[in-house]
Amino acid sequence: MSYQPVKFYQTGTFTVGNRLLDESDRSVQATTARNNSLNSGHRACQGCGEALGARYAIDAAMAASNRQLIAANATGCLEVFSTPYPETSWQMPWIHSLFGNAPAVASGVAAAMRIKGRTEVRVVAQGGDGSTTDIGFGCLSGMFERNDDVLYICYDNEGYMNTGVQRSSATPPAVRTATTMPLGPEPGNVFGQGKYLPAIAMAHRIPFVATATVADLRDLEHKVKHAINIRGAKYIHIFVPCPLGWGSASHDTINLAYMAKECGLFPVFQAEYGKITGVSKIRKPIPVEDYMKPQRRYAHLFGKNPALETIAKIQARADENISTYGLLEEGVN
Amino acid sequence: MTLKQIEGSHGVAETIALCRPEVICAYPISPQTHIVEGLGEMVKAGELRAEYLNVESEFAAMSVAIGSSAAGARTYTATASQGLLFMVEAVYNAAGLGLPIVMTVANRAIGAPINIWNDHSDSMSQRDCGWIQLFAETNQEAMDLHIQAFKLAEELSLPVMVCMDGFILTHAYERLDVPTQEQVDAFLPPFEPRQILDPSHPVSIGAMVGPEAFTEVRYLAHAKQLQALDLLPEISADFKKSFGRDSGGLIRPYKTEGAETIVIALGSVLGTIKDVIDEMQEAGCSIGVLGITSFRPFPLDAIRDALKGAKRIVVLEKCFAVGVGGIVATNVRMALEGSGQQVRTVVAGLGGRAITMSSLHAIFLEAMAGKLEALTFLDLNSEVVDHVLELERNVRLSGPVAESVLRNIGTVASNIA
Amino acid sequence: MFQTRIHGRGGQGVVTAAEMLSIAAFLEGKHAQAFPSFGSERTGAPVVAFCRINNKEIRLREPIMTPDSIIIQDPTLLNQVDVFQGLKPDGYVIINSGKTFGELGISEIAAKLRAERQVCVPATEIAMKHLGRPMPNAVLLGAFAGITGIITLESVAAAIRNKFSGKVAEGNISAATAAFDYAKQQLSLLEVI
Numbered sequence: 007m008s009y010q011p012v013k014f015y016q017t018g019t020f021t022v023g024n025r026l027l028d029e030s031d032r033s034v035q036a037t038t039a040r041n042n043s044l045n046s047g048h049r050a051c052q053g054c055g056e057a058l059g060a061r062y063a064i065d066a067a068m069a070a071s072n073r074q075l076i077a078a079n080a081t082g083c084l085e086v087f088s089t090p091y092p093e094t095s096w097q098m099p100w101i102h103s104l105f106g107n108a109p110a111v112a113s114g115v116a117a118a119m120r121i122k123g124r125t126e127v128r129v130v131a132q133g134g135d136g137s138t139t140d141i142g143f144g145c146l147s148g149m150f151e152r153n154d155d156v157l158y159i160c161y162d163n164e165g166y167m168n169t170g171v172q173r174s175s176a177t178p179p180a181v182r183t184a185t186t187m188p189l190g191p192e193p194g195n196v197f198g199q200g201k202y203l204p205a206i207a208m209a210h211r212i213p214f215v216a217t218a219t220v221a222d223l224r225d226l227e228h229k230v231k232h233a234i235n236i237r238g239a240k241y242i243h244i245f246v247p248c249p250l251g252w253g254s255a256s257h258d259t260i261n262l263a264y265m266a267k268e269c270g271l272f273p274v275f276q277a278e279y280g281k282i283t284g285v286s287k288i289r290k291p292i293p294v295e296d297y298m299k300p301q302r303r304y305a306h307l308f309g310k311n312p313a314l315e316t317i318a319k320i321q322a323r324a325d326e327n328i329s330t331y332g333l334l335e336e337g338v339n
Numbered sequence: 340m341t342l343k344q345i346e347g348s349h350g351v352a353e354t355i356a357l358c359r360p361e362v363i364c365a366y367p368i369s370p371q372t373h374i375v376e377g378l379g380e381m382v383k384a385g386e387l388r389a390e391y392l393n394v395e396s397e398f399a400a401m402s403v404a405i406g407s408s409a410a411g412a413r414t415y416t417a418t419a420s421q422g423l424l425f426m427v428e429a430v431y432n433a434a435g436l437g438l439p440i441v442m443t444v445a446n447r448a449i450g451a452p453i454n455i456w457n458d459h460s461d462s463m464s465q466r467d468c469g470w471i472q473l474f475a476e477t478n479q480e481a482m483d484l485h486i487q488a489f490k491l492a493e494e495l496s497l498p499v500m501v502c503m504d505g506f507i508l509t510h511a512y513e514r515l516d517v518p519t520q521e522q523v524d525a526f527l528p529p530f531e532p533r534q535i536l537d538p539s540h541p542v543s544i545g546a547m548v549g550p551e552a553f554t555e556v557r558y559l560a561h562a563k564q565l566q567a568l569d570l571l572p573e574i575s576a577d578f579k580k581s582f583g584r585d586s587g588g589l590i591r592p593y594k595t596e597g598a599e600t601i602v603i604a605l606g607s608v609l610g611t612i613k614d615v616i617d618e619m620q621e622a623g624c625s626i627g628v629l630g631i632t633s634f635r636p637f638p639l640d641a642i643r644d645a646l647k648g649a650k651r652i653v654v655l656e657k658c659f660a661v662g663v664g665g666i667v668a669t670n671v672r673m674a675l676e677g678s679g680q681q682v683r684t685v686v687a688g689l690g691g692r693a694i695t696m697s698s699l700h701a702i703f704l705e706a707m708a709g710k711l712e713a714l715t716f717l718d719l720n721s722e723v724v725d726h727v728l729e730l731e732r733n734v735r736l737s738g739p740v741a742e743s744v745l746r747n748i749g750t751v752a753s754n755i756a
Numbered sequence: 757m758f759q760t761r762i763h764g765r766g767g768q769g770v771v772t773a774a775e776m777l778s779i780a781a782f783l784e785g786k787h788a789q790a791f792p793s794f795g796s797e798r799t800g801a802p803v804v805a806f807c808r809i810n811n812k813e814i815r816l817r818e819p820i821m822t823p824d825s826i827i828i829q830d831p832t833l834l835n836q837v838d839v840f841q842g843l844k845p846d847g848y849v850i851i852n853s854g855k856t857f858g859e860l861g862i863s864e865i866a867a868k869l870r871a872e873r874q875v876c877v878p879a880t881e882i883a884m885k886h887l888g889r890p891m892p893n894a895v896l897l898g899a900f901a902g903i904t905g906i907i908t909l910e911s912v913a914a915a916i917r918n919k920f921s922g923k924v925a926e927g928n929i930s931a932a933t934a935a936f937d938y939a940k941q942q943l944s945l946l947e948v949i
Contacts, residue, residue, distance in 0.1 A: 073538060074538045075538060076410065076536045076537075076538065078406060079545075085547070086547055089543055089546040089547055090546070090547055090549065091543065091546035091547070091548065094543040094546055096541070096543050097541065098538070098541045099536040099537055099538055099540075099541045099542060099543075100536075100541070100542075100543045100544070101405075101406070101409050101536055101543075101544040101545050102543075102544070102545035102546065103402060103405050103406075103429070103432050103436070103545055104402070104428055104429060104432055106398070106428075107398065107399070107402035107405070107428075107429060110394065110398075110399040110402030110403045110405075110406065111402050111403070111405050111406035111409075112406060113392065113394075113399075113402075113403050113406060114362060114364075114392075114402065114403035114404060114405060114406020114407035114408070114409075114410065114412075114414070115406040115407065115409065115410040115536060116406075117362045117390035117392055117403065117406075117407050117412070118361065118362055118390070118406070118407040118408075118410035118411060118412035118414075119410060120390055121361045121362060121388070121389065121390045121412055122361070122411070122412065127538060144395055144396055144398070144399070145395070145396075145398070145399050145402060147395065148394055148395030148396070148399050151395070152392065152393070152394075154392075342782075344778055344779045344782035344783075344788065344918075346775070504817075506791070506792070507791070507817050510791055510792055511789055511790065511791040512774070512775045512778045512779070512788070512789065512790035512791070513778075513787075513788070513789050513790075513814075514782055514787055514788070607817050608817060609815075610814075610815030610816060610817050611815065611816050611817045611818055613815050614815055614816050693818055693819050694817075694818060695818045695819075695821065696816070696818060
């Protein structure tokens with residue numbers, strides 16, 4: 007079961023909800039002792055899902071490791087917006103090497119810590135979906151296969167946003183990007199089989215795999231804290247809307263992440279050694295249209311002549327996720 | 340010290356172990372494989388306390404090395420040929436970040452056409468990547484250079500590539516003097532990093548650098564390499580004091596005193612050339628040879644001094660820049676700027692073509708007679724080349740070039756070399 | 757300098773033979789350099805390995821073009837590879853075969869060489885008898901020691917122990933000893949004639 011001790015839709019806002027919890031379960035962000043690992047002043051866009059996700063994830067990892075944390079970062083938005091030196095936002099030891107090698111760099115850091123006997127130091131690698139699912143995929147798979155003591159976090163905004171919104175292998179079907187323009191008989195990205203990294207990570211039988219969104223930050227924090235205390239390879243795939251790349255309003259970031267999960271397009275679950283051990287249920291599935299409409303990257307599917315067939319195909323993918331992952335709460339439909 | 344009759348790769352593996360590496364990344368590619376195999380065995384047997392990572396590619400090997408070196412661990416890896424090219428992005432990155440990784444390159448040709456044999460195309464393709472490049476003449480020197488490489492790398496916080504000829508050295512059994520642990524420990528102190536990823540002193544490494552500072556950062560990389568020009572002879576002298584052997588340094592002249600013609604080369608071919616020089620001097624020829632140990636940094640001054648008085652310079656190199664000519668020769672010309680000395684390039688030993696004493700003898704005589712062209716390919720089969728060129732002139736669908744050449748040469752299984 | 761070229765097929769331990777020869781020479785205080793022909797040969801393909809022995813440091817890195825001795829581990833190579841290429845007129849030839857040079861169809865070549873410097877040794881049979889495996893490489897080094905005297909049989913045994921251990925080492929050593937004796941015997945037959 008994913009972390010859902012309190013249903014926050016019952017208690018109202020994030021802050022109010024916090025008070026109902028045991029102190030140990032409270033959000034890391036709710037305490038003044040938080041590390042502010044990704045400090046304010048960075049250059050992310052308004053409403054950046056990745057900045058939000060990274061801040062929560064890394065602060066949670068810092069808290070769980072008693073601030074004994076080293077991060078390796080792939081090239082990408084997160085790296086660029088956080089480090090024009092000397093204004094680095096990272097309040098922690100942090101290294102950026104290349105676009106495609108963050109998992110391997112982290113493996114190297116972990117190896118150094120192991121040989122030096124510094125078992126208290128935990129290692130995180132992080133990157134966007136481009137570096138994770140495409141260019142760094144080989145290094146990531148290698149890190150998994152060796153079961154290196156690294157937590158890899160993928161911030162998935164479904165495209166190469168740093169380079170100007172191009173398609174990655176995590177870009178969903180029909181989406182408009184700079185390299186999948188809404189032209190021709192099948193506008194937008196192709197309907198492929200996709201490259202679903204959480205399932206690929208699970209196939210490596212590593213100790214822990216989880217997905218999360220920036221709509222449920224407490225679930226995200228919990229998964230990170232849990233992962234950081236496991237020895238071996240861990241993978242967390244966080245869904246992070248990108249206002250720039252998706253053509254969505256900055257204030258809609260969390261709402262879109264929420265809807266992606268609630269419509270079934272982004273299943274939230276966790277798995278241990280290749281087996282799913284917990285699923286965040288959908289209370290009442292929403293139609294994929296509700297999720298898609300606020301995003302200009304889907305705009306070509308709507309308007310005067312909506313592409314009903316295409317929308318239906320996307321709905322079918324969501325429905326398939328719902329049944330595959332058992333996302334519906336019992337007794338609700 | 341112990342004298343052993345062992346394979347070059349084995350000697351290097353034993354030497355690396357004596358340098359107490361903490362992290363070793365291994366990915367198989369001929370002809371370096373025996374080195375990492377040897378190290379893997381020592382780690383498995385518990386003789387060497389190190390993290391040994393079997394990675395999934397050379398790109399990962401260098402990337403892991405970047406992580407472990409940045410985290411303060413003495414780090415080693417080895418590669419060759421396509422492997423070096425596959426890791427190029429990380430090779431540049433390691434140099435840019437100033438991480439003192441030591442890597443053996445067991446020199447091998449680059450495809451296509453695929454070829455597993457020795458030449459220097461792989462290392463030479465990385466001459467501008469910011470790594471220090473040292474070329475070993477013998478297996479003994481290859482071993483010794485690795486000890487010196489760790490010292491130099493860590494002193495400057497720069498990565499060092501030790502280049503040794505694939506197969507010719509790596510697979511040769513020879514008498515090697517393996518130092519003791521005490522000797523190496525006394526020479527090579529524990530790694531004290533200049534930069535380190537450590538939660539107790541958090542730093543960011545690898546931040547974006549804009550136009551306001553990029554030139555300065557790059558200049559410092561150059562300045563550091565120039566420091567190696569002073570450090571290398573010092574380390575070599577210290578090494579001699581501790582180990583009693585001449586190894587390393589910038590250049591190695593052999594019978595160049597007063598020689599009218601001086602041959603320049605890198606790596607194991609120097610041995611064969613020295614035998615030729617001895618023969619020729621005995622026959623009254625005024626010829627010597629200059630070995631270059633440090634190709635990066637390139638010792639312009641030392642080379643200029645060593646070549647003073649020579650009328651003709653013949654650079655014999657196992658690589659070339661397609662469309663231009665010699666790579667080493669171009670650098671040598673820089674050293675000789677304004678001297679008026681004639682530099683000739685002989686490209687030899689490509690893809691493992693044997694460099695024989697008789698071919699060298701003939702080409703050096705030609706050089707001394709002033710008959711050598713600016714660029715010569717030693718033992719080139721012109722007939723075959725002309726045949727393929729003719730074919731291409733006459734036939735549109737002339738087919739793949741390498742296969743045309745092979746067809747023209749015919750069966751080679753019966754040839755010895 | 758004494759240069760030896762060893763011909764055989766992938767899987768016959770050709771490279772190991774050259775290495776053991778170099779170890780044997782090293783153990784006698786000599787400089788030695790052994791190296792393979794560097795192919796990516798698979799089992800069964802023709803393979804060449806080289807060994808130089810000298811009293812001073814060996815700098816030369818060219819393949820052995822003019823050998824002082826040739827060891828042929830597989831007589832079927834005689835029809836396939838120019839194994840005698842560059843052999844010095846007073847060079848040694850050791851062939852793994854129970855046949856004579858005449859029977860192998862190379863009496864013309866044999867006639868040009870000194871009679872006491874050529875020998876056919878049934879090394880595979882000897883190996884099967886002492887080792888239980890058809891590995892002629894170390895066996896032929898015993899014969900090499902017998903007819904060249906460049907290295908002693910004791911050094912060959914020590915080199916075998918350096919490369920192998922236990923039963924394999926001992927089997928190879930007794931096989932090499934048998935081949936050494938066989939070669940010596942062939943030489944003594946010549947003297948009788």
